[in-house]
Amino acid sequence: MSGAVDKIEVAGFRHFFQSESGPVQATSIIDLRIQAGEFVTLVGPSGCGKTTLLKAIAGFIKPSEGRIFCNGRPVTGPGRDRGVVFQELAILPWRTVRRNIGHGLDIAGTKPAERDRIVARLIDLVGLRGFEDRYPHELSGGMRQRVAVARTWAADPDVILMDEPFAAVDAMTRLTLQEELARLCATTNKTVFFITHGVEEAVFLGDRVLVMTRRPGRIKAEIAVPRRTPGGRDWESFTADPEMQAICEQVLRLVREERGATLVAGDGASVVPAA
Ligand SMILES: Nc1ncnc2c1ncn2[C@@H]1O[C@H](COP(=O)(O)OP(=O)(O)OP(=O)(O)O)[C@@H](O)[C@H]1O
Ligand SMILES: [Mg+2]
The missing domain is CATH 3.40.50.300 (P-loop containing nucleotide triphosphate hydrolases)
Known part of the structure; x- marks a missing residue:
């Protein structure tokens, strides 16, 4: 084409x-x-x-x-x-939702204000508002999976x-996550x-x-x-x-x-x- x-x-x-x-x-x-x-x-x-x-x-x-x-x-x-999301969860049990999603940004040296802005937007997009300071063991399987998706998105890979x-x-x-993923993709054009x-x-x-x-x-x-x-x-x-x-x-x-x-x-x- x-x-x-x-x-x-x-x-x-x-x-x-x-x-x-x-x-x-x-x-x-x-x-x-x-x-x-x-x-x-x-x-x-x-x-x-x-x-x-x-x-x-x-x-x-x-x-x-x-x-x-x-x-x-x-x-x-x-x-x-290239960001990867596997079936097996790849989130850190000792970090809160907010810190898990921001993890890659921390490693990349993103400034805290910028990191917090990106993380807050993603928390909204994947429907985790109100759970920012929870730890993975306090979440359902679906919520943990959303954290994993948001974490990959946060680093803003092309693919x-x-x-x-x-x-x-x-x-x-799963139905909810699929709808959320479709929406997330449309808003971020990945x-x-x-x-x-x-x-x-x-x-x-x-x-x-x-x-x-x-x-x-x-x-x-x-x-x-x-x-x-x-x-x-x-x-x-x-x-x-x-x-x-x-x-x-x-x-x-x-x-x-x-x-x-x-x-x-x-x-x-x-x-x-x-x-
Ligand atoms: N590390 C490995 N060492 C040896 N063989 C492997 C390895 N990884 C995968 N295979 C073999 O390669 C083939 C393809 O595996 P792969 O994991 O890519 O399949 P898949 O299509 O993802 O399957 P599934 O739908 O079950 O996840 C299988 O026969 C598997 O046994
Ligand atoms: Mg496979």
Whole structure:
């Protein structure tokens, strides 16, 4: 597309892990471009290589093959231009909500007044007003997850990489967090790459949904999701929208094909790719 800026470019990526019984091929060849301001979601069967791809983009693992660029520069390790939110919580139990969210800013040497302004805005955006001085153990799982999201946002990275960030919270809280994330993205215009097992979550949040095959995964389909009301996504209108429901069904079919393929082939951990 002319004029569009690639925030992330993955070119000819393929990854093998070394194990005692020899190399494990985590992914097939993956090519991917994510433009500035895009929200791209990724679904695929367990073990197909989603986290591997995300960690490579984050700079935590060095690709066996291929290259990854962020803002046109080769990724050689983690960087402040890319923030990561994992499923496992990464907040500090001995710091309050306010100090957790401001942690990265403290490390970066942001002036206290500026830090407090950024933190206060994020606390509002993620709905934690009134809980600023609580410690993580005094919060619910959903609230802790909001702290983790706000903390990543506070450092103001260009790109946010999220690996099943809401998988561990209850279903009702998850709906709220998804709506909040959609709103947060619309207000801050981040580029987001988001991994999930939830087909509806992928379609609700994504401008584009990518579907991976079973391991060693490659991207087998890409579905554009027309975003009618930027920033104004809510589950009621999403569920009532036949077009959105049709897209969910399409993605679900693509994902289930892979599960079927795995089941036919037997043990999912030792499936040999067809091609
Ligand atoms: N550090 C590692 N050492 C060896 N093998 C690994 C390592 N990390 C992942 N793998 C293997 O690579 C494959 C892909 O793993 P990955 O974590 O990327 O899958 P995933 O798609 O994120 O799965 P899930 O949906 O269950 O999180 C799996 O077969 C896994 O066993
Ligand atoms: Mg994973």
